[in-house]
Amino acid sequence: MTTEAADRxxxxxxxxxxxxxxxxxxxxxxxxxxVLMPFLFWQATWFGKPLxxxxxxxxxxDRAHPREVQHALSQLADRILAPSPAVRDSARPFYPQVVxxxxxxxxxxxxxxxxxxxxxNSVPGFHxxxxxxxxxxxxxxxxNAALALVRFQDGSGLAEIRSMLRPSNVTAVETGxxxxxxxxxxxxxxxxxVGHIDSGxxxxxxxxxxxxxxxxxxxxxxxxxxxxxxxxxxxxxxxxIWEALxxxxxxxxxxxxxxxxxxxxxxxxxxxxxxxxxxxAASAIRARVK
Numbered sequence: 001m002t003t004e005a006a007d008r009x010x011x012x013x014x015x016x017x018x019x020x021x022x023x024x025x026x027x028x029x030x031x032x033x034x035v036l037m038p039f040l041f042w043q044a045t046w047f048g049k050p051l052x053x054x055x056x057x058x059x060x061x062d063r064a065h066p067r068e069v070q071h072a073l074s075q076l077a078d079r080i081l082a083p084s085p086a087v088r089d090s091a092r093p094f095y096p097q098v099v100x101x102x103x104x105x106x107x108x109x110x111x112x113x114x115x116x117x118x119x120x121n122s123v124p125g126f127h128x129x130x131x132x133x134x135x136x137x138x139x140x141x142x143x144n145a146a147l148a149l150v151r152f153q154d155g156s157g158l159a160e161i162r163s164m165l166r167p168s169n170v171t172a173v174e175t176g177x178x179x180x181x182x183x184x185x186x187x188x189x190x191x192x193x194v195g196h197i198d199s200g201x202x203x204x205x206x207x208x209x210x211x212x213x214x215x216x217x218x219x220x221x222x223x224x225x226x227x228x229x230x231x232x233x234x235x236x237x238x239x240x241i242w243e244a245l246x247x248x249x250x251x252x253x254x255x256x257x258x259x260x261x262x263x264x265x266x267x268x269x270x271x272x273x274x275x276x277x278x279x280x281a282a283s284a285i286r287a288r289v290k
């Protein structure tokens with residue numbers, strides 16, 4: 001074989017026209033899918049991305065996109081907790097918007113606003129708004145408000161904090177037939193779909209407003225239920241118990257000791273750190289009531 005023949009391309013060995021370009025597009029698409037998409041998703045869901053004052057003001061007013069508002073509220077909390085006085089002071093012009101969100105925002109925005117207001121216990125307006133939120137229809141908003149009030153050395157939310165240690169009921173959203181979705185032992189979060197109520201005309205979702213673990217159904221599956229009737233019992237989550245114990249360390253009284261002692265002994269199969277926190281809270285209360 002001559003050198004010229006050896007260098008000549010073998011018929012059929014070269015890529016078809018455009019094939020290299022197609023492979024380039026495939027590689028770029030895979031790069032976008034596996035590298036850029038996760039990054040963009042992380043950027044969209046991460047609340048640590050700094051916002052300047054103009055971005056902060058715009059995001060706080062963006063009620064059409066609740067996550068933008070939550071991002072802004074999280075950034076405000078970071079400013080309030082910053083070691084620099086100048087950074088802390090930069091949060092104050094936005095306080096009226098925080099109060100407005102607490103009054104008019106969706107559930108997740110009201111509870112986040114309650115948490116933010118608890119970060120600055122020097123603001124009387126925050127204190128007043130947190131007291132109002134103790135009557136909020138959403139239990140998670142009430143709980144966040146009660147915990148935030150402890151930062152103001154205010155025990156007005158003590159009853160709400162105590163409720164965080166006890167099982168809670170989920171009620172039927174309307175009159176109809178119960179269609180259970182989950183079973184005892186299943187863990188749930190706020191917003192988890194636990195079942196449906198079939199009214200005959202519509203089948204409405206029944207979602208939990210609280211986190212925890214399903215203890216038991218109070219009504220049999222496919223049974224008739226009335227609107228507002230308790231149908232499901234939910235045990236509190238260990239995180240909720242933990243936060244309640246931290247608050248009771250500061251504002252609890254002798255009435256709380258039996259429940260704390262039960263938790264310290266391991267009632268409800270709680271984690272070790274929760275049992276230890278119960279012991280610490282009980283010791284602090286006993287020291288106060290001597």
